[in-house]
Amino acid sequence: MRDMPSYPTWIKRSRIRLFWMLSVAIVLAAVVAGVVWRPGFALAILAVPCIYIAVVISVTSWWLSPQGDDIQAKVHQQIVERVGDGENYLDIGCGSGELLIKLAKTWSGKFVGLDYWPGEWGQFAQTQAERNAKLEHVQRVAFVHGSASRLPFSNGEFDRVVSCLAFHEVKDADDKTVSIAEAIRVVADGGRFAFVDLFDDPKIYGSRERVLAAIRDAGGRIEEQTVLSSVFPLRWPMNTPKVLRYAVIISGTKRAS
Ligand SMILES: C[S@@+](CC[C@H](N)C(=O)[O-])C[C@H]1O[C@@H](n2cnc3c(N)ncnc32)[C@H](O)[C@@H]1O
Structure with a gap:
């Protein structure tokens, strides 16, 4: 087989x-x-x-899953389209590498996926992400272990930074906006970012305004904020607060410092 x-x-x-x-x-x-x-x-x-x-x-x-509505791949596609072509990409909380590999199949450049594997996510692993990249025949892809709250990269190292449903999972910083500010820190001046997370969940972020303020304070210029359910319909139970009702896409560029 x-x-x-x-x-x-x-x-x-x-x-x-x-x-x-x-x-x-x-x-x-x-x-x-x-x-x-x-x-x-x-x-x-x-x-x-x-x-x-x-x-x-x-x-x-x-x-x-692909057997159902393939919502996971559709969300990734939204991110891929929003960041566009670049030179070097970072995916924060990359899991199995699904989004990073999609980026590598769509755009040229170098691709780095960072994750805190395995943590609580036994179904995702670095070896699995590396194996997936090999099986998909994508080049210039690397995976590194680390935490979103303290990225092991210098300021402005990537001209494209993405993250999908990972910031709210970070446990080593009480305030989840710490990882968002970290993500913006590593975007190069004029570079693009696109994030999807439960930014409207008051229990996680307090309010979306707090998230936007964290992005702006870190030097990000927000160009779009779109509730996921307005991009494509989410059926029950995807549309409930415990699942994706609070998911928002936020994208933009880094201001020149
Ligand atoms: C819901 S999964 C999303 C995976 C991937 N972004 C995707 O879209 O398929 C959340 C991911 O966040 C990762 N994660 C949890 N805490 C993290 C941390 N402190 N730093 C980086 N990644 C983390 C988990 O290991 C897991 O892979």
């Missing part, structure tokens, strides 16, 4: 497994309790929230 690249979805596989296993365990426990003492069957009600979460994350993973 031909070796194929592996691009897992943004839903943690471990979480899908956990919630289905919890659901089954609670139902089994209720059955056992019910056999011993009839009202024990009522314990099964406790499985309802677990089953609901298991269904939501399983269906979301399906819509994100």
